[in-house]
Amino acid sequence: MDGRTDHLMTFRDLAVTYNVDERVPIRAVDGVSLEVRPQEVVGILGESGCGKSTLASAVLRLLAPKAKCEGGVLFRGRDLLNLSKAELRAIRGREIALIAQDPAQSLNPVITAGSLIGEVLRAHLALDAGQRRERVMELLGEVGFGRPEEIYSAYPHQLSGGQRQRIAIAQAVACRPALLIADEPTSKLDVSLQAEIVELLSRIRQQHGTAILIISHDPALFAGFADRIAVMYAGRIVEVGSCFEILGRPLHPYTQALMRIATAGMSAGARASERLPTIAGESPDPGCLPGGCRFEPRCSERMEVCSLRYPQAFSPEPTRPVNCFKYGE
């Protein structure tokens, strides 16, 4: 890609392989190329086990030691996979920050909320204690706490799930990073809280121009928030497009099936005891993937060629690469 300068981050043919014991190596991410532009919200849609969390963790090199990365993750022209530990430390939390799925697990339970946020500031910025405290109060207000002083000295267990996720977001945005990675930030929360968290992230993007890579299995989360969506299935991206294109007019059979399920959820005349639309079967075992298209065994539109080889990206529309033989051969 030539216009690399206008990309904030680029995955270049990234592959992540887990070598566990004597078992077959598992290629959780297999040749993913995707770019995130400054201030852009990119969604990664996929079911559990498709490699989307591995992809997110690979950016900040948070993978288990047994994971091997190939390809590149370019951030502002530097390959994150080749940086030294010290160089990486300067980027983590400062330029790229992560919001984990379950704040109950990612927040240290014996440290107060205020110190949890202050800790990030101390690691990266030269502020004295007073300035830090002031800054933490500002951040607490920014993530929607009406009375920051009360939250400042609270321990994570004294807070609700939604409040904890706000603390995690305050930590992540403390140093005004250029890129936020949010891995299923709402999947452990109530429906009403989910909307609030997405709203908060959306506001952060508008106010500070933070680019966001957001990962979810729920297409509804991206609606009205993401600019572009990449759909992942069994370690590979099968389709990329704008939010409207992917959710409104999906081209890949997997995305189409997923959207049928998502839009059936709350059909106006929801009747009890009526079967829901589904996708038959399960996603493939990453240890033994089908030789051709990975969605082929579950696809309702499969053709002979689908089981023979993996479909390259076709472009039925100029800006929409789709890996499916429906659109060419």
Added chain:
Amino acid sequence: MPNLPTNLPSNLTVGGLSDRSFLRVSGLSKRYVRGGLWRKRVPVAAVISADFEILRGQTLALVGESGSGKSTVARCVARVERPDAGQILIHGRDIARLSSHELLPFRSGIQMVFQDPVTSMNPRFSALEVIEESMLMDRHASANAEKLRDRQNHGDQENRRNRARALMVEVGLSPDWMHRSILDFSGGQRQRLALARALALQPQLLVLDEALTGLDVSTQAQIANLLLDLQTAHRLTYLLISHDLALVARLADAIGVMAGGRMVEVGLTQQIISNPCHSATEKILASAKASAAKLSVVTGASS
């Protein structure tokens, strides 16, 4: 009966016990005590006088925000917790105050499935052992003659194995996976296994505490359909706990809404959705609708 919730449809007779009534809960209250040891002990009312009824073979969904007390109701009905006050009538027999010994004959009839099934299974077990365990436990628990006869039916190992195999097929798992560790199963498969384990005891009531939460959209739909199939096949009664109104609306015959430990509204699903009477119901409904609306703005725009 104190404080009947509003909006009760005529066929959900709470006042008189209808003969189709399977589970009837009235005045259920449960307090927990926070603090203790060195800190001051403060009682927290988790559930305050909840009333509801489920007909045999039907589904009641309890919805509410986290902390509204819905899980406490579930745990009391399954008698994992002992309620402080109120009645839990199963077939007209009150199990609310029974001792653990008196509860033994009721245990197999009420089974519970949790949000994260793996935390309720021994991680060193294979799928077969998970299913088998509940059959073995039931044998230990039952001393009466009827169960002794039953013991001869599925007492020996071969019989247990055959039943486990049949249960796995029924919930959509390959019996070839019988000897795999449960850690090799995906989230959806584990939830299927949890259902197989629950069904092993031929229960009449399943208490499903957020059993669909945390699953993928497509897996969630598969498990929801499985629940519908199992309900028809075994005439099961479900008490379904969820915070996702959009989802349970597709599964439940009736919905009870909880807020601040109280059951603020009970009614038929259609009625709750089209004509909510309590502000808590309206709030939950609004957030479900908002999320659907956001999606339909996007999907409707270009289709």
